[in-house]
Amino acid sequence: MSTPDFRSSSGNEAPTTRQALEAQMQSVIDAFYEEIGGLVTGLLPTGTFDASSGQFPESSYHGTFYFVSVPGTVDGEAFAVGDWLVPLVDEASTTTFAGQWVRGDYSKIMPPVYRDVLSLSSSQEAARGPGAIWKTMNGFRYLEVASDAPEVDYHLTTAPPAPVKLAYQPDQEVNILALRSLEDGGDISRTMRRAAAAFPGKILRLPPGPYSAATPLELGDLDRSLIRAEGAHIRVEEDIPFVRVAPPEWEALQKIAPVEAKGYWGARKTITCQDGSAYKPGDLVKLVSDDKMASTRPGTRGEDYRMGFMAVVAEIRGNSLIFDRPLPPSWGLIRNPRVGRLPRRRLHWKGGVIGYESGHEKRWTGHAMILHGISDLQVEVEIEHAYNAAVRALGCFEPRITAVGRDLRNDQDNGQYGYLVSDGSQGANIKVMAGMNRHAYTTSQAAVEENSSSLLGYGPACLAQVTGQSHGNTQAGFDTHHGSAWISFNDCIVSGGTDGGGQFVFRGVGHRLVNGRGFNGKNGILIFSEKGVSSPTRDINIISSNIDVDDNALRVEHAHANIENCTFRSRKYANAVSIELGHLKIRGHTKIQPGGPSKKDRRRTIDVINGTLDARGAEIEVELSEVPRDAKNYGVVYVGGSFGSTLTGGTWRMINDTPLTAFLYSDRFTESHRIGGGGLKLITERNDIYPDGTIMELGSSRSGFTAAWKWRSEEGGASSGYIHSFVGTHGFSPQWLNRGDATVFWSLSSDGQYELGALPHGTFVGQKLMIACDSGELTLKNGAAFNSKLGGNHIVFSQGTGISLVWNGSVWLRVAM
Numbered sequence: 075m076s077t078p079d080f081r082s083s084s085g086n087e088a089p090t091t092r093q094a095l096e097a098q099m100q101s102v103i104d105a106f107y108e109e110i111g112g113l114v115t116g117l118l119p120t121g122t123f124d125a126s127s128g129q130f131p132e133s134s135y136h137g138t139f140y141f142v143s144v145p146g147t148v149d150g151e152a153f154a155v156g157d158w159l160v161p162l163v164d165e166a167s168t169t170t171f172a173g174q175w176v177r178g179d180y181s182k183i184m185p186p187v188y189r190d191v192l193s194l195s196s197s198q199e200a201a202r203g204p205g206a207i208w209k210t211m212n213g214f215r216y217l218e219v220a221s222d223a224p225e226v227d228y229h230l231t232t233a234p235p236a237p238v239k240l241a242y243q244p245d246q247e248v249n250i251l252a253l254r255s256l257e258d259g260g261d262i263s264r265t266m267r268r269a270a271a272a273f274p275g276k277i278l279r280l281p282p283g284p285y286s287a288a289t290p291l292e293l294g295d296l297d298r299s300l301i302r303a304e305g306a307h308i309r310v311e312e313d314i315p316f317v318r319v320a321p322p323e324w325e326a327l328q329k330i331a332p333v334e335a336k337g338y339w340g341a342r343k344t345i346t347c348q349d350g351s352a353y354k355p356g357d358l359v360k361l362v363s364d365d366k367m368a369s370t371r372p373g374t375r376g377e378d379y380r381m382g383f384m385a386v387v388a389e390i391r392g393n394s395l396i397f398d399r400p401l402p403p404s405w406g407l408i409r410n411p412r413v414g415r416l417p418r419r420r421l422h423w424k425g426g427v428i429g430y431e432s433g434h435e436k437r438w439t440g441h442a443m444i445l446h447g448i449s450d451l452q453v454e455v456e457i458e459h460a461y462n463a464a465v466r467a468l469g470c471f472e473p474r475i476t477a478v479g480r481d482l483r484n485d486q487d488n489g490q491y492g493y494l495v496s497d498g499s500q501g502a503n504i505k506v507m508a509g510m511n512r513h514a515y516t517t518s519q520a521a522v523e524e525n526s527s528s529l530l531g532y533g534p535a536c537l538a539q540v541t542g543q544s545h546g547n548t549q550a551g552f553d554t555h556h557g558s559a560w561i562s563f564n565d566c567i568v569s570g571g572t573d574g575g576g577q578f579v580f581r582g583v584g585h586r587l588v589n590g591r592g593f594n595g596k597n598g599i600l601i602f603s604e605k606g607v608s609s610p611t612r613d614i615n616i617i618s619s620n621i622d623v624d625d626n627a628l629r630v631e632h633a634h635a636n637i638e639n640c641t642f643r644s645r646k647y648a649n650a651v652s653i654e655l656g657h658l659k660i661r662g663h664t665k666i667q668p669g670g671p672s673k674k675d676r677r678r679t680i681d682v683i684n685g686t687l688d689a690r691g692a693e694i695e696v697e698l699s700e701v702p703r704d705a706k707n708y709g710v711v712y713v714g715g716s717f718g719s720t721l722t723g724g725t726w727r728m729i730n731d732t733p734l735t736a737f738l739y740s741d742r743f744t745e746s747h748r749i750g751g752g753g754l755k756l757i758t759e760r761n762d763i764y765p766d767g768t769i770m771e772l773g774s775s776r777s778g779f780t781a782a783w784k785w786r787s788e789e790g791g792a793s794s795g796y797i798h799s800f801v802g803t804h805g806f807s808p809q810w811l812n813r814g815d816a817t818v819f820w821s822l823s824s825d826g827q828y829e830l831g832a833l834p835h836g837t838f839v840g841q842k843l844m845i846a847c848d849s850g851e852l853t854l855k856n857g858a859a860f861n862s863k864l865g866g867n868h869i870v871f872s873q874g875t876g877i878s879l880v881w882n883g884s885v886w887l888r889v890a891m
Contacts, residue, residue: 125142126145129148130174131168149170160178185202185207190211191230194214210252216241230253248278250280262286278302280302290314293317294321303425307426315443316443317444319419320446322416322530325417343398346394347393350393357387363407369581377521378522383405422450442465459481463516473499477494481510493513494514500533505540509545511546512548514551515542516555519557534558537561558582578599585613585615594622595624597626614636628650630656636661638660638664644667646670647672654685660688660689663695666680671702674702678712689721690722691753756786782813784815794814807830823850827852828851828852831860842881846871863887
């Protein structure tokens with residue numbers, strides 16, 4: 075008997091009606107009936123057959139059949155899932171097919187549906203023919219293509235010896251698991267790469283569940299990758315970057331005319347290139363030069379931090395490119411200025427958790443995501459157990475990143491925790507939620523060689539909008555480095571900083587913190603410049619922020635900063651703010667609250683060392699309730715240093731100021747240490763400090779007072795506008811101390827007859843001095859030697875008499891009362 079082959083007579087098409095299915099099944103059963111001798115009772119199912127076992131079933135009975143559940147080949151006969159295996163005799167051979175068994179190929183009647191894509195990949199089912207549909211139980215559909223189809227036309231194959239080429243047929247979204255292959259070895263990176271390459275621009279969905287990655291997911295050569303991974307948890311098992319987008323190849327690179335660091339903004343939207351026809355409106359370009367960026371570290375080995383700025387071409391007029399935005403006004407492109415086009419690439423990643431395995435011994439440095447030069451980048455991801463910077467975007471244009479990283483505790487390189495987001499791009503919009511980290515957000519910048527053909531590293535991290543929270547950080551929750559510019563931090567909250575520095579650390583140019591909050595940490599805000607930078611950190615603005623930490627609520631070191639409407643509290647130390655080799659402007663209403671018991675004796679709320687403190691127009695509330703009452707020689711402001719310091723302006727209101735010995739302290743008052751001016755005004759709650767200078771300052775002399783200032787007690791018992799003197803000797807003159815009141819009232823009393831000394835100089839032209847005598851007889855002398863012009867005669871005061879004087883810049887002139 076020849077080997078039977080039972081097939082449907084209707085070809086490759088599956089039946090579409092019940093009647094057609096029954097007819098096809100009947101035709102096959104009839105063939106079986108004829109082949110095996112006309113069983114009148116029909117065939118009885120007796121179980122399943124695993125064809126991969128290498129042998130036929132034992133104890134078989136004539137008149138029964140088995141369903142093939144696992145494909146395989148036995149004695150040269152290939153079986154596919156869904157085939158029938160029928161014994162021709164009782165106790166048919168377990169090793170020989172011919173004359174012992176019959177195979178019914180039911181795939182042409184009812185094509186098998188495979189358990190999953192891996193079962194499909196391992197199938198040895200014969201080809202159904204081009205155009206046939208293959209399915210899995212989880213809903214994946216594949217189109218059979220010709221055996222000679224090129225690789226781009228199919229996505230996977232079945233198993234040898236006669237593999238069938240299959241093309242995945244997705245619906246609206248691509249299920250990444252539909253592209254899994256046995257060759258992937260469980261590495262989800264390989265599967266995702268296959269899906270991204272096969273379906274550019276389609277949404278690629280990674281279903282919820284655990285996955286492992288052993289190789290990088292390389293996406294740099296793809297224009298569009300859109301990945302949805304909500305519910306997926308990917309464990310990276312090697313020291314590799316997980317998602318990596320390689321730097322682009324810059325296009326149409328050419329020289330441009332130099333751009334000066336000045337001029338009207340409109341003119342700075344236009345540059346002249348060599349060949350305007352190389353570009354078109356809508357191109358994203360980068361303008362670069364080999365000039366060194368402001369506020370950057372020294373370069374090394376021929377590399378440096380160089381200028382660069384991205385813009386979109388809005389219009390082209392000959393060789394003039396007109397952009398959608400101007401070059402920043404303080405930036406110039408002088409040395410070797412050039413322009414190049416950034417190829418458009420799109421990467422969107424939404425959802426899922428990416429984490430590196432822990433417990434290994436060697437040092438790991440992989441980034442969960444390292445993304446270079448992407449024109450359209452959007453990331454929403456949760457990170458755990460990351461090394462280095464978990465998400466690093468370098469040279470990207472206006473990326474949007476939302477990152478959660480609650481446990482980044484294993485950065486082995488420096489003993490600190492890991493970073494969450496490292497930003498080296500232009501115009502980023504970033505939101506972070508971080509716990510147990512070194513930095514939730516930080517900036518990074520690459521040094522590049524002169525005339526580099528890769529424009530990726532040119533230009534600072536700049537113009538970002540950052541928000542979010544950071545808790546349990548070892549250093550600054552939010553941090554900028556030199557080589558960053560104009561980054562705005564809005565509604566940022568930091569707590570738990572355990573190491574030095576601050577909850578917020580600013581280096582670079584033009585950063586803003588608005589409505590920030592830092593609490594339950596060691597330090598607050600640090601604004602500083604590193605040694606050797608090209609120019610100091612400057613134009614840092616802290617607005618409507620609240621800092622409540624152990625020590626150093628605000629430090630400004632070799633930098634320029636402004637604060638407005640803020641609160642600074644130092645709970646453990648009686649020093650809250652320090653300025654060293656720096657410049658701080660205070661505006662609006664600001665509250666400063668030092669604490670204790672540490673650093674209480676001979677300490678000040680604010681230290682100004684070789685720096686300037688400009689509080690003109692500001693109201694500063696100094697809350698001293700937490701400074702220990704037994705503090706010795708405690709003051710509000712210290713002005714010192716060998717190079718000179720300045721305090722200017724502000725209304726300073728001291729609250730609960732029992733511990734206060736003096737407002738101002740200085741090692742010396744010289745022309746290099748200038749104090750006063752700008753409307754400086756002091757308000758104290760104490761009445762026991764008479765305004766003879768004690769409330770104002772303690773130091774070697776008072777020569778440093780340079781301009782008008784005022785003071786008064788809250789209850790009105792003492793004031794710079796009021797002087798009371800008991801005269802008991804000839805030549806008595808009052809302490810003037812540059813009183814800034816428009817009118818000063820001097821009340822005199824005596825128990826005898828005395829001549830007064832020379833009047834002190836007035837503080838400003840037009841200032842008025844009213845003198846009245848309560849008792850005794852006192853003589854105010856006329857003449858230049860006495861700084862007075864009284865109408866040619868001395869004035870003798872007795873009880874109830876007085877005089878009114880006005881300062882003209884050189885003498886006091888008598889005027890009508």
